[in-house]
Amino acid sequence: MAESTEAPRAVPAPAPDWTPPPAAAPATTRRERRRTGAEIWIVLGLSLGQSAVYALVALGVRLYDAIAASTGLDSQTATLNASRSERPYLDLVYQVLAIGFALVPVVLALYLLSARGPGTLRRIGFDAARPGRDTAWGFALAAAIGVPGLAFYALGRALGITVTVEASALDPYWWTVPVLILSALKNGLLEEVIAVAYLQERTADLGWGRWKFILASSLLRGSYHLYQGFGPFLGNVVMGVVFSWFYTSRWGRHRVMPLVVAHTVLDVVAFVGYASVPDAWLRALGVL
Structure with missing residues (x-):
């Protein structure tokens, strides 16, 4: 039997399991870049940037008070959830209103991103398309960040450069x-x-590379925690690096929901745990 002279067909390479979503065309004109930059500053000025400025001022006041009293930052207290x-019921109304209004900048950011067209929430992974995977990654990230974060806090307390963080000062009501x-x-x-996600x-759009974004996001995250001292600042910078790197990686797949899950889990443990754990345990952990 004569051998076939037909060239063997090439077997196509398997497609990768994930490719980054197509990026929108970056701002090309000077006017577009200026508008994008102004938008970023406006959104941050209404949300986390405002918190960063207040945190920096608070840190300055704390340092001044510490120097004037010849004591360390560890002698001061910062309360996160104050009455x-x-x-009681008026306190509940104020608490719910404060939470609701604090989320308005999130709605604004999503609205501004929606100018690109439909699919904004899907583009940044702010949906319930993969609840199991998002939840699993969220708990994994929370576990990876929780212990080092507590270590940074305890180290800062030992060095006298971190204030006592009172995670909750609410009285024990049913709500x-x-x-x-919430x-x-x-x-x-x-x-x-x-x-x-928004940043x-x-x-x-401004043409920034991945690592420039990671640096900016991480420093921003650390800056609005400066009122707690230098330990939480460093801990949150590390958290920012991990979260922003994960978001842009092949594992994060530009999905913000795992980060939301992880952050929520960390804060629930901190807030509810602080209100539930006996003071003797908190002192043993270096939290008080």
């Missing part, structure tokens, strides 16, 4: 735990949507 009224959970979710949405999209 807003002596009347205290639900409000703390506060944790608010932090996860606000910080991850704006400091990661990555907009800095990409």
Whole structure:
């Protein structure tokens, strides 16, 4: 039998399991870049940038007080979830209103991104398309960040460069735990949507590379925690590097939901745990 002279067909290479979503065309004209830059500053000025400025001022006041009193920052206290009224139900109303209004910048950021056309939420992974995978990655990230974060806090306390962080000062009402959970979710949405998803999209429009974005996002995250001292600042910079790197990696796949889950879990443990764990345990952990 004569051998076939037909050339063997090439076997196509398997497609990669994930490719980054197509990037929008970056701002090319000077006017477009200026508008994009102004938009970033406006969104940050209404949200995390505002918090960063207040945190920097608070740190300056704390340092001045520490020097004047010849004591360390560890002698001062920062309260995260403070009571807003002596009347329980009025306090509840104020707490819910504060959480709701704090999320308005998130809605604004998503609205501005939607100018690109439909599919904005899917583009940044702010949807329920992969609940199992997002939740699994979220808990894994929370575990990876939680222990080092506590270590940075304890080290800062030992060195006298971190204030005592009181995670909750709410009285034990029936609504205290639900409000703390909502506060944790608010932090996860606000910080991850704006400091990661929104900022990555907009800095990409400006032509920024991946690592420039990671540096900016991480320093921003650390800056609005400066009121807690230098330990939490460094810990949150590390958290920012891990989260922004993961978001832009083949594992994160430009999905912000795992970051929201991770951040919410971390804050729920911190807020509810602080209110539930005996003071003796907190002192043993170096939290008090």
